[in-house]
C-alpha cells in the first residue's frame with residue numbers, strides 16, 4: 001500500500017480523500033491556492049503547500065507546480081478528485097513519467113472518453129446502446145439536415161470536447177438547426193478550444209440514470225448499481241438518488257451489463273461512471289466519467305462499499321476483493337448538493353464568509369462538507385459547500401430524513417440553496433418519483 005498520497009484538489013472532495021487515506025494508514029499532502037489557505041482540508045492533511053494564486057489556471061490546473069510538490073514530498077501517488085485535472089490525460093501522463101501512481105484510469109482510457117464523438121463511436125462498436133445520430137464531426141450543414149430528417153426533430157448539437165453542461169444546443173427545425181450548429185461551434189471553440197460538434201436525437205423528457213463501476217488492473221469489473229441524477233439546472237446535477245425510483249431488478253441487470261461492457265471496451269481500471277439517458281424503457285449511452293463523481297456517497301451508502309478506498313487499493317495494484325454476486329443494494333439514499341447560490345435568482349453564485357454554521361445529524365444522515373463556521377467560500381471555484389446525504393430503509397424514509405436534516409442545517413453569511421432543496425422534498429411529483437431532466441423548469445413556480 002502507498003505510504004503517502006498527494007491530493008490535487010480542494011474543498012469537500014479533498015476532505016473525502018484525506019479521510020480514506022487516514023483509514024488506510026496513508027499520510028496525506030494537500031495543495032492549496034492562496035484563496036484556500038484556511039480551508040478545512042488543509043487543516044486535516046499531514047502536510048500542505050501553497051501552489052499559487054487563486055485563479056485555478058495558476059494553481060489547481062498548474063501541472064508543474066503540483067508535480068514539484070509531489071516530488072519534493074516524495075509521494076507514491078496522486079488522487080485528482082473530480083473536476084480540475086481529474087480527466088486530463090496530460091496530468092495522468094505527467095504522473096506516470098515521474099513514477100508516481102495516478103489514482104485513476106489508464107491515460108488511454110481518459111483520452112478516449114475525453115472526446116464525446118470518440119466515446120460514442122467506441123461504445124456503439126462495443127454494442128452499448130447509443131442515441132441515433134452521427135458519430136462524425138459536422139462539416140457540411142446540408143448533410144446534417146439530412147441526418148436530422150432521418151432521425152427526426154428535435155435534435156441536439158453537442159461539443160465533442162464539452163463538459164459541465166456547456167456546449168449543447170437543441171433544434172426543432174431546419175432553420176434552428178443551421179443557427180444552432182454555428183452558435184454551438186463558436187461556444188465550443190471559446191470554452192474548450194475545439195469547435196468539433198456532432199448531432200444526435202434530442203430526448204424531450206428523459207431521465208439521467210448512471211451506473212457506478214469499479215474495475216481492477218486484472219480485468220475484473222463490477223458495477224455498484226444505479227443513481228438517478230435527473231434534477232439538474234443548466235444540465236448540472238443538484239439532487240441525486242440511489243436507486244433510481246423507476247429501477248427494476250431486470251433493468252439494473254441490463255444497464256449494469258452495458259456499463260461493464262463499456263468499461264471492458266476501453267480496458268478501464270479504477271472507479272468510473274457510465275451515464276445513460278433513459279426514456280420509455282430504453283436507455284442510451286451518454287458519456288463516461290473517468291473519475292470519482294460528486295454523487296458517489298449515495299452508492300456507498302446503499303452498497304456498503306467505500307469507493308474512494310477501493311480506488312486507492314486498485315491503484316496500488318490490489319485485486320477487487322468481491323464479485324458482482326457479492327454486491328447487494330440495501331435501502332435508499334438521496335444527496336442534496338448544498339451550494340452557495342441563489343436558487344430564486346437564476347442560481348447565481350453567492351460566495352462569501354460563513355458567519356454561523358450548524359450542521360445536521362442524527363439517524364441516516366451523512367454530511368460530506370468542505371467548510372466550518374468562519375470559513376470562506378471563494379468566488380473562484382464551484383459553489384459547492386457540502387453534500388447532505390440521507391439514508392432510509394426505503395425512499396419515503398430517506399425523504400423524511402432529508403426534510404428533517406435540511407431543517408436542522410443552518411448556514412448564515414452566504415445565500416444557499418437549502419430553501420430550494422426544502423421545496424423539492426415537499427413537492428408532490430418529486431415525492432412520487434415523477435421526475436425528468438426538466439424537473440426544475442417544469443416546477444419553477446412551485447420551487448420559488
Ligand code: ADP
Nearest residue numbers: 156162163164165166201202203208235287437
Ligand atoms: P456534460 O459532459 O457537459 O456534463 P452530458 O453529455 O453529461 O454533458 O449531458 C448533460 C445533460 O445534458 C444530460 O444529463 C441531459 O440532461 C442533457 N442531454 C445531453 N444529451 C441529451 C440528449 N441527446 N437528449 C436530451 N438531453 C440531453
